[in-house]
Amino acid sequence: MVWLRVFPILLLVALNTLAHCLPLFVVALVKAILPFKKVRLACNPMLTGLAESWIGVNSAMMGLFTRTRFQVSGDADLERDGHYLVLANHQSWVDILVLQKVFNRRIPLLRFFLKRSLFWVPVLGLAWWALDFPFMGRYTRKQIARNPELGRRDMEVTRKACEKFNAIPVAVMNFVEGTRFTPAKHDSQGSPFRHLLKPKSGGVAFVLDAMGKGLHALLDVTIVYPKGIPSMIDLMANRLPEVKVLVRKLPIPAELINGNYQDDRTFRAQFQQWMNGLWEQKDADISRLLESRG
Numbered sequence: 001m002v003w004l005r006v007f008p009i010l011l012l013v014a015l016n017t018l019a020h021c022l023p024l025f026v027v028a029l030v031k032a033i034l035p036f037k038k039v040r041l042a043c044n045p046m047l048t049g050l051a052e053s054w055i056g057v058n059s060a061m062m063g064l065f066t067r068t069r070f071q072v073s074g075d076a077d078l079e080r081d082g083h084y085l086v087l088a089n090h091q092s093w094v095d096i097l098v099l100q101k102v103f104n105r106r107i108p109l110l111r112f113f114l115k116r117s118l119f120w121v122p123v124l125g126l127a128w129w130a131l132d133f134p135f136m137g138r139y140t141r142k143q144i145a146r147n148p149e150l151g152r153r154d155m156e157v158t159r160k161a162c163e164k165f166n167a168i169p170v171a172v173m174n175f176v177e178g179t180r181f182t183p184a185k186h187d188s189q190g191s192p193f194r195h196l197l198k199p200k201s202g203g204v205a206f207v208l209d210a211m212g213k214g215l216h217a218l219l220d221v222t223i224v225y226p227k228g229i230p231s232m233i234d235l236m237a238n239r240l241p242e243v244k245v246l247v248r249k250l251p252i253p254a255e256l257i258n259g260n261y262q263d264d265r266t267f268r269a270q271f272q273q274w275m276n277g278l279w280e281q282k283d284a285d286i287s288r289l290l291e292s293r294g
Helices: 002-033 038-064 092-102 117-119 126-132 143-147 148-165 183-189 201-212 232-236 265-291
Strands: 071-075 083-088 110-112 170-173 217-224 242-250
Touching: 002 038, 002 126, 002 232, 038 092, 071 092, 083 092, 083 201, 092 110, 092 170, 092 217, 092 232, 092 242, 117 126, 148 170, 148 201, 170 201, 201 265, 217 265, 242 265
Parallel strands: 071 242, 083 170, 083 217, 110 170
Antiparallel strands: 217 242
């Protein structure tokens, strides 16, 4: 049975999580109780180091318990102390483990914008909070249209998070499609892309506005599962034979920094055109990676 294999792996992941989160919470408590700049500067590397160690152990277990092959191509000129905006397509929760395995200790710790409800995930919710992962409402356009204050609230969360990020090496991660790809979502959107949902530009624009020229580069990441989109159970059950990852390190156009995405229609159209161009290239890359062998 699958669960005879999966359950021991889940248990090991849980034990690894507890082993790293308990000391992480202690450091976070010191940081919260003593909110002085020198204390924060001393605590941040310890918190990041614990998170990277946790990821490293999970990745090692992935290599030990599965035969999944990783084919990573693209730019290798990455810096651990850089400031990156990371964009990727999104198909499965496995995407997060793939990104962590590919980038752990090669670039700063990936920090995601999370749904506010994820704060209540046992243990991990507090860990994400301790690591300064921003929690957002993720409101729909209709909700924001009815109550514009909701949109301003998420913009303020983004601004405050980016203020913290400016002081430390960081990789700000954004799944631009806003949700995981499924054929049903693709059809309901009328997406012009073969393998992707439509990109949502607003969150990316807010990050560029808040962090300005503090970001060194854009890392455009394309994740492909040649044998079909997997679940987490597929990964742990050794039913994921291959993952292909393409990394493109691109400059961030200067004209797209510090623009008023919400109120300036011309700038918004320019920004969306740039995002659509990235997505057109990504769509073509996915087709090529699916067709190539090895």
